[in-house]
Amino acid sequence: MAVIRKTDITTGMQAFDDWCAAARALEGTAPRTDIAPRLPRPTMALAVRYSLHMLELKAPGPGVEVRVAPWGAIKILDGPASDPHNLTPPDVIELDPDVWLRVAGGITTWAEEREVGHISAVGERDDLSALLPLG
Template sequence: MARARIDDDLGRAALTTMLAIAEANGIDQADGPALAASVDRSTLALVVRYTLQLLAEQAPGGTVEVRVPPYAAVQCVEGPKHTRGTPPNVIETDAGTWIALARGTLSWADARASGRVHASGQRADLTGHLPVLSA
């Protein structure tokens, strides 16, 4: 069963709350892990799920699975659809890194080079699909 779509107003409000808390605490908004650590788990989960939802909407398909444990995973990017077992193209990262990628405050190349993103498979590359919202 598909999850209900997160309303844009709700998703953006959670992100705005996260950024306001970070600003109030002097946290660099480009520092994804610190940004993620600044909010409660339910707000963080909502922001992660919302931004993954945006990715899946902007890059529909089933070729790549993007995982941000323990919060969510989505399949996206046009191409051969995967239906059983472990997908051949998997991207996994932590919540803070994902939020930085989704906002465009961290580039895909820098995230890969620093080891903050683990990607396997020939098509496991989100270069042309990020950011999903503006910083």
């Protein structure tokens, strides 16, 4: 199942741009790893879904699952896929929506978020820094 409907791509792009603009407006008011603009829930959901869709286009494959609960999960990068008894691939990365949007939008880096403990990752391919930011 797609993480975003085709009819929501344009709205999702705008939501992602709005989140990034709001985050940049907050730079200097808090540590970068704490920046978390409060936008309406539907805007946040579309921003996450659109950015996950962009990552999926950039690095397709079945090997790593990226989860941004509660709004989406995708599989990316080549590598071993899920086995038939366990639908989870061997590499799983979980992020909160604000953490995901910060790294996807270039507000923070993967290393910064990892250092403060905001990224949960299991497996050999647990570093997406070569794919981010998406811009």
